[in-house]
Amino acid sequence: MANVTVIGAQWGDEGKGKLVDWLSNRADVVVRFQGGHNAGHTLVVGNQTYKLSLLPSGVVQGKLSVIGNGVVVDPWHLLDEIERIGAQGVSVTPDLLILADNACLILPLHKDLDQAREAAAANKIGTTGRGIGPAYEDKVGRRAIRVADLADRAALEAKIDRLLAHHAPLRRGLGLPEADGEALLARLEAIAPKVLAYAQPAWLKLNEVAKAGRRVLFEGAQGALLDVDHGTYPYVTSSNTVAGQAAAGSGLGAKATGYVLGIVKAYTTRVGEGPFPTELTDEVGQHLGTVGREFGTVTGRARRCGWFDAALVRQSVALNGIVGVALTKLDVLDGLATLKICTGYRLDGRELSYLPAGLKAQGELTPVYEEMEGWSESTHGARSWRDLPAAAVKYVRRVEELIGAPVALLSTSPQRDDTIMMRDPFQD
Numbered sequence: 001m002a003n004v005t006v007i008g009a010q011w012g013d014e015g016k017g018k019l020v021d022w023l024s025n026r027a028d029v030v031v032r033f034q035g036g037h038n039a040g041h042t043l044v045v046g047n048q049t050y051k052l053s054l055l056p057s058g059v060v061q062g063k064l065s066v067i068g069n070g071v072v073v074d075p076w077h078l079l080d081e082i083e084r085i086g087a088q089g090v091s092v093t094p095d096l097l098i099l100a101d102n103a104c105l106i107l108p109l110h111k112d113l114d115q116a117r118e119a120a121a122a123n124k125i126g127t128t129g130r131g132i133g134p135a136y137e138d139k140v141g142r143r144a145i146r147v148a149d150l151a152d153r154a155a156l157e158a159k160i161d162r163l164l165a166h167h168a169p170l171r172r173g174l175g176l177p178e179a180d181g182e183a184l185l186a187r188l189e190a191i192a193p194k195v196l197a198y199a200q201p202a203w204l205k206l207n208e209v210a211k212a213g214r215r216v217l218f219e220g221a222q223g224a225l226l227d228v229d230h231g232t233y234p235y236v237t238s239s240n241t242v243a244g245q246a247a248a249g250s251g252l253g254a255k256a257t258g259y260v261l262g263i264v265k266a267y268t269t270r271v272g273e274g275p276f277p278t279e280l281t282d283e284v285g286q287h288l289g290t291v292g293r294e295f296g297t298v299t300g301r302a303r304r305c306g307w308f309d310a311a312l313v314r315q316s317v318a319l320n321g322i323v324g325v326a327l328t329k330l331d332v333l334d335g336l337a338t339l340k341i342c343t344g345y346r347l348d349g350r351e352l353s354y355l356p357a358g359l360k361a362q363g364e365l366t367p368v369y370e371e372m373e374g375w376s377e378s379t380h381g382a383r384s385w386r387d388l389p390a391a392a393v394k395y396v397r398r399v400e401e402l403i404g405a406p407v408a409l410l411s412t413s414p415q416r417d418d419t420i421m422m423r424d425p426f427q428d
């Protein structure tokens with residue numbers, strides 16, 4: 001298979017960035033296809049740590065990188081991130097980065113709305129506050145400003161008027177001051193040339209690349225349980241995060257997804273509100289959070305931690321068409337005497353093998369666990385399957401059985417090269 005699609009199989013932060021960076025030297029182009037700068041992908045290479053939110057992780061290895069049409073783009077953030085990563089020695093020029101000219105923009109008014117809603121809501125979602133949801137609302141509502149509009153002052157003026165007419169009552173209702181259309185126009189015009197330098201019909205370029213037999217690596221953001229259709233709605237993000245979105249969000253045909261590689265953390269975490277059946281609030285949860293350094297890259301919030309939920313990942317394997325997985329953070333389980341794996345749920349005396357759609361039901365599930373022996377040896381930084389203790393191998397094998405997909409790659413530390421490959425997704 002020529003292409004690989006990397007997606008998060010849980011609630012995000014599975015280690016997608018690390019794996020995309022590692023895989024990108026086998027690829028010709030790396031493509032983001034959904035989400036925005038709500039993502040936080042951390043790459044560790046030697047003593048350098050790169051934190052990327054909007055730029056595809058391929059930039060660090062100097063690969064051609066594409067921000068596809070399915071992404072919502074905060075243009076100020078884009079320029080800041082290019083500058084920040086530039087200061088770390090990664091030069092992101094228009095030769096290296098393509099921004100889809102039909103991608104929709106995140107504006108300051110989207111961020112205002114996101115934050116004001118979160119502050120006001122009794123049932124807050126726990127968003128990243130970066131305007132992602134409101135920007136997708138305007139996209140679907142056919143009011144959004146797109147990258148190409150930056151080159152057309154008349155279009156920009158008309159669109160801003162229309163957008164402000166829609167936002168005015170929303171802002172009033174939330175006690176926000178009236179938005180200033182002229183100031184917005186001036187701010188957009190000030191950055192337009194810099195942003196437009198990267199703008200291209202990304203679909204066209206990608207189709208050329210694909211026709212030439214080049215390998216495309218798709219980089220998902222968030223995770224399947226945050227998918228707006230398939231996730232724990234309404235505690236989700238506002239895009240489709242599943243692998244099927246890779247084609248629509250890039251303009252490559254449906255066959256382009258190729259090998260779907262699910263990134264799976266050896267336990268479970270979630271940031272923000274919403275149901276989490278295997279959540280641990282005891283010292284084991286604290287161990288996972290501390291050893292795994294589970295703090296959000298974008299907001300710095302502590303991530304909630306819990307046991308591995310095989311039922312969730314099994315569902316994710318089906319929803320994404322996962323061919324194989326990269327299991328990450330196995331090392332964080334080092335030293336735990338006993339490990340639990342959730343194999344399904346109990347609800348009202350019934351057994352369930354999947355996560356039901358209803359929010360109430362999701363909140364009332366009792367996980368069914370099986371116990372496994374832990375290991376006292378260190379797996380941190382292991383670079384060979386042979387270096388793993390027998391109990392760790394047993395854990396990995398049981399995970400494979402329960403989720404119904406093989407472990408193709410195993411990650412044992414944040415470092416790029418602490419990665420064990422059992423199967424090459426680009427060759428499978």
Ligand code: GDP
Nearest residue numbers: 013014015016017040041042329411412413414
């Ligand atoms: P992403 O959003 O899926 O890219 O994941 P994040 O980067 O937000 O979170 C994953 C965190 O775990 C990052 O800090 C990584 O450096 C780190 N990480 C990735 N793989 C491993 C691993 O195998 N072991 C350990 N200990 N940390 C890892």
Ligand code: IMO
Nearest residue numbers: 012013038039040126127128221222237271272
């Ligand atoms: P990466 O790509 C983990 C969560 C937020 C919140 C919900 C909605 O690093 O895995 P949003 O700002 O998207 O409207 O917030 O989604 N969320 C993430 N959680 N990892 C992410 O990205 C996330 N992006 C959004 O915490 O619960």
Ligand code: MG
Nearest residue numbers: 013039040041
């Ligand atoms: Mg993250």
